Amino acid sequence: MTITESPEVTRFCQYLQIKTIQPTPDYAACTQFLVNQAKEIGLEYQVVEPVEGKPSVILKLAGKDPSLKSILFNSHTDVVPVYRESWNYDPFAAERVQMEDGSYRIYARGSQDMKVTGSMYLEAMRRIKESGRQPLRNVYALFVPDEEIGGAEGMRALVETQEFKDLNACFDIDEGAISSTEKSFYFASERVSCHATFTAHGNTGHGSGFVQGTAIGKLLPIINELMEYRQSQLDELTAMSGAPMLNSGHFTTVNLTMLEGGKQANVVPATYSATFDIRITPNRDHLEYYKYLEDLAAKHDCEIDIPRREKANLATKLDASNRFMKAFLDTCDSQKRVPMEVIMPATTDARYVRQAGIPAVGFNPMRNHKSLAHNHDEYVVESEFLEGIPFYVELMLSLGNVEEIVDYKSSPL
Numbered sequence: 569m570t571i572t573e574s575p576e577v578t579r580f581c582q583y584l585q586i587k588t589i590q591p592t593p594d595y596a597a598c599t600q601f602l603v604n605q606a607k608e609i610g611l612e613y614q615v616v617e618p619v620e621g622k623p624s625v626i627l628k629l630a631g632k633d634p635s636l637k638s639i640l641f642n643s644h645t646d647v648v649p650v651y652r653e654s655w656n657y658d659p660f661a662a663e664r665v666q667m668e669d670g671s672y673r674i675y676a677r678g679s680q681d682m683k684v685t686g687s688m689y690l691e692a693m694r695r696i697k698e699s700g701r702q703p704l705r706n707v708y709a710l711f712v713p714d715e716e717i718g719g720a721e722g723m724r725a726l727v728e729t730q731e732f733k734d735l736n737a738c739f740d741i742d743e744g745a746i747s748s749t750e751k752s753f754y755f756a757s758e759r760v761s762c763h764a765t766f767t768a769h770g771n772t773g774h775g776s777g778f779v780q781g782t783a784i785g786k787l788l789p790i791i792n793e794l795m796e797y798r799q800s801q802l803d804e805l806t807a808m809s810g811a812p813m814l815n816s817g818h819f820t821t822v823n824l825t826m827l828e829g830g831k832q833a834n835v836v837p838a839t840y841s842a843t844f845d846i847r848i849t850p851n852r853d854h855l856e857y858y859k860y861l862e863d864l865a866a867k868h869d870c871e872i873d874i875p876r877r878e879k880a881n882l883a884t885k886l887d888a889s890n891r892f893m894k895a896f897l898d899t900c901d902s903q904k905r906v907p908m909e910v911i912m913p914a915t916t917d918a919r920y921v922r923q924a925g926i927p928a929v930g931f932n933p934m935r936n937h938k939s940l941a942h943n944h945d946e947y948v949v950e951s952e953f954l955e956g957i958p959f960y961v962e963l964m965l966s967l968g969n970v971e972e973i974v975d976y977k978s979s980p981l
């Protein structure tokens with residue numbers, strides 16, 4: 569039996585069909601879609617464009633007391649590229665496919681990462697508006713560009729704007745990850761992403777000789793040292809009990825992702841470079857790690873370039889004294905989600921929100937689901953999407969209704 573597509577699913581598919589694929593995302597069409605949603609739902613909105621061609625769309629669920637600090641629900645609009653030949657579905661058709669057990673899947677690039685979350689925000693706000701309920705605080709849904717390429721012209725630029733500061737936010741719910749287990753993960757901290765390129769210059773000559781002092785000869789000890797470190801971290805992770813994915817944030821990963829150089833097979837290259845994607849665990853000081861890499865380069869007569877450096881790696885302090893965290897955990901409880909704290913193994917835009925002084929928690933209510941972010945044939949189980957909407961309805965209302973603490977001692981009688 570075919571179940572008719574619900575309007576929520578239709579709108580989700582429309583969002584998925586917009587080609588916000590890096591490196592040439594169609595942000596104009598995406599902005600148009602989000603603005604139309606805001607108008608249809610009856611929400612105030614603004615489009616903020618700190619960098620030309622990189623718009624963020626901000627939707628406002630107006631609270632009863634706009635003088636109070638607000639709550640953010642952040643999502644990114646861009647999606648990663650595809651290997652089209654490896655997909656069994658058109659990545660931008662958002663095809664709804666019925667499985668043998670009767671369930672439906674929606675196949676599309678970005679269905680998990682992270683348009684499903686953006687769609688759940690939109691649908692939750694729609695339901696809250698329709699029900700006539702209104703939170704105490706302003707609640708904003710943010711749709712920002714370029715997270716997948718580091719967010720320099722996306723969230724990092726947005727948090728610097730007056731428009732963002734005027735949101736007057738005090739808590740942010742941000743990108744999480746679909747859980748393949750019964751439990752739902754939440755992220756209060758992240759590893760630091762460090763892309764380091766070592767470049768060596770050396771003697772060239774005929775490929776048949778024993779040329780000394782080559783570029784490759786200088787790079788190899790660096791590659792060997794980092795790969796040995798990689799193995800030692802993997803050994804420690806393997807020795808730990810529990811699922812490796814959930815523990816990986818406690819370790820530093822090193823991956824050699826690019827090797828460049830050489831002009832012809834019989835010419836010893838005069839220049840060679842090796843690029844590593846390194847993710848530094850918050851358990852160690854990333855500034856010291858930058859220094860270690862610089863010293864390693866110097867020791868082997870190589871140049872080093874770390875183009876994007878993080879000033880600080882902040883975590884959101886989690887205890888009952890944070891009323892918003894308590895409201896989040898209470899909502900998990902009432903909505904039958906079992907939260908489990910995990911260190912985010914990759915990076916998200918939450919780091920820029922934290923750097924702006926706003927506590928941020930990454931979350932995704934979907935569980936028991938195959939995790940396919942950045943993978944071929946990315947899909948979402950339709951029922952999981954639909955079940956996530958009431959979760960966000962409750963979360964928006966419970967965070968939005970956290971009352972202001974009045975300090976009676978210092979206030980006049």
Ligand SMILES: CSCC[C@H](NC=O)C(=O)O
Pocket residue numbers: 715716717718719761914915916
């Ligand atoms: C390092 S900037 C790119 C950000 C990206 N975030 C999600 O995949 C990541 O690679 O972690």
Ligand SMILES: [Zn+2]
Pocket residue numbers: 644681682715743
């Ligand atoms: Zn993402």
Ligand SMILES: [Zn+2]
Pocket residue numbers: 648681716941942
């Ligand atoms: Zn991603």
